Amino acid sequence: MPLMKRIVASAAFQSAAGSIAANYLRLVWHTSRIVRDPPHMYEEVETPAIVAFWHGQHFLAPFIKRKNDSHRTKVLISRHRDGEINARAAEKLGIETIRGSGAHNGEFHRKGGTVAFTAMRDALAEGYNVALTADVPKVSRICGMGVIKLAQHSGRPIYPIAIASSRRIELDNWDKSAINLPFSRIAFCGCGPFSVPANADQTTLEAKRQEIESALNDMTARAYAIADGKPVPPMPQFGDAAAKDLSA
Numbered sequence: 001m002p003l004m005k006r007i008v009a010s011a012a013f014q015s016a017a018g019s020i021a022a023n024y025l026r027l028v029w030h031t032s033r034i035v036r037d038p039p040h041m042y043e044e045v046e047t048p049a050i051v052a053f054w055h056g057q058h059f060l061a062p063f064i065k066r067k068n069d070s071h072r073t074k075v076l077i078s079r080h081r082d083g084e085i086n087a088r089a090a091e092k093l094g095i096e097t098i099r100g101s102g103a104h105n106g107e108f109h110r111k112g113g114t115v116a117f118t119a120m121r122d123a124l125a126e127g128y129n130v131a132l133t134a135d136v137p138k139v140s141r142i143c144g145m146g147v148i149k150l151a152q153h154s155g156r157p158i159y160p161i162a163i164a165s166s167r168r169i170e171l172d173n174w175d176k177s178a179i180n181l182p183f184s185r186i187a188f189c190g191c192g193p194f195s196v197p198a199n200a201d202q203t204t205l206e207a208k209r210q211e212i213e214s215a216l217n218d219m220t221a222r223a224y225a226i227a228d229g230k231p232v233p234p235m236p237q238f239g240d241a242a243a244k245d246l247s248a
Contacts (some may be wrong), residue, residue, distance in 0.1 A: 018088025025093065025180075029063045032165065032184040035226055038235055041190050042066065048124050049193070050158045051131040052147045054216055055140065056175035058086075058133055060163045062093040064188060065129075074098050074123045076116055076132035098123065098130075117150065124154040134160070134216060140175045143213035148196055148205055157193030157240070160212055162219035164227040187226035189219045194239035215239070 007013055036042075051073075053061060065073045074096045077087045087097045100116025120130045136144040151158050165184035171177040180186070194215070196208050215238050225232045236242075 014084050014088055017085045018092060021085060021089035022092035025059060025062070025089065028165070028180045028182050028184065029060060029186070031182040032186045035185060035187045037187060037189045037222065037226060037232075045159060046157050046193055047071070048127050048129050048156055050124070050147060050151055050154070050156050051129060051161055052134040052143075052158055052212060052216065053131070053161050053163070054175070054220060055133040055135045056171075056173075056177040057163050057220070059178075060165075060180055060186065061131060061161075062090055062095045064131075064161065064163075065095060067094075071129065072096075072127060073129040073131055074120070076100065076120060076130070095131075096128075113146075117146070120150055121154045124150075124156045130156075134212060135175065138174055141213075141217065143209050143216065145205065145209055147212060148209050151194070151196040151208075152198060152200055152205070155198065157195050158212060159190050159192035160194070160215040160219050160238075161188065161190040162216065162223040163188050164220070164223035166227045166229070185227050185229070187223040189223040189226070191215055191219060191235070191238040192240075211239070 051061075051064070061075070065071050075090055076098050077083045077090065079099050083099070087099065090097055098116050098119045100113055100119075120132070123130050130150070132147060132150075134143045134147045136142045147158060150156075163180075163186065164178065165180040165186045167181035167184040169179040169181065171179065192215075194208065194212060197204065200208070218236075218238075222232060222235075
């Protein structure tokens with residue numbers, strides 16, 4: 001293994017990188033003005049909850065957790081080397097981690113997907129909120145079935161969220177990562193709940209997958225509009241609330 005790869009893979013490097021990342025993210029969060037949309041979202045969340053967001057918007061996700069017993073949270077992070085740094089940063093920010101990831105190319109078991117899925121389901125049963133990216137691995141902005149299956153088998157609702165900052169560096173990579181910068185306006189948008197019936201068939205599961213994908217895209221557009229100071233329409237109803245209105 002080349003020297004640089006050995007250095008990057010070392011525990012000392014990953015620990016140092018995780019500390020630097022955590023401290024930088026604290027700087028971004030604490031020097032920025034936070035706008036929550038809707039402002040009362042915390043009062044309406046049915047915990048324990050499944051919190052879903054797009055990859056590339058995950059850097060500030062640890063800060064949505066509140067410091068009380070109803071907001072104990074675990075986050076799913078991949079076993080990849082970059083994931084190790086993310087995991088160490090999350091743990092330094094007070095978030096417990098579950099290691100593993102999904103896959104769309106037959107590598108689900110190798111990447112720890114089965115073990116991670118069981119750990120997430122158990123965490124929800126123990127009263128933890130579980131946060132995870134919803135994308136199909138390496139395919140940006142396409143919701144995978146993992147978050148839908150987790151809701152089906154745990155009986156817990158999904159809340160799609162998005163976080164955007166007015167000052168940012170947007171990378172030209174697969175997940176459209178945005179590096180948040182200090183002294184920003186940070187928009188944190190969320191909607192839900194979205195429930196998935198335990199007896200849902202494949203047609204229902206696919207409909208729910210599309211529903212979550214659409215909600216994530218809507219929340220992302222909304223978060224960027226708020227962060228950038230653009231006009232934003234009233235928050236529409238999503239998920240279970242919208243379904244109740246349609247059936248009334």
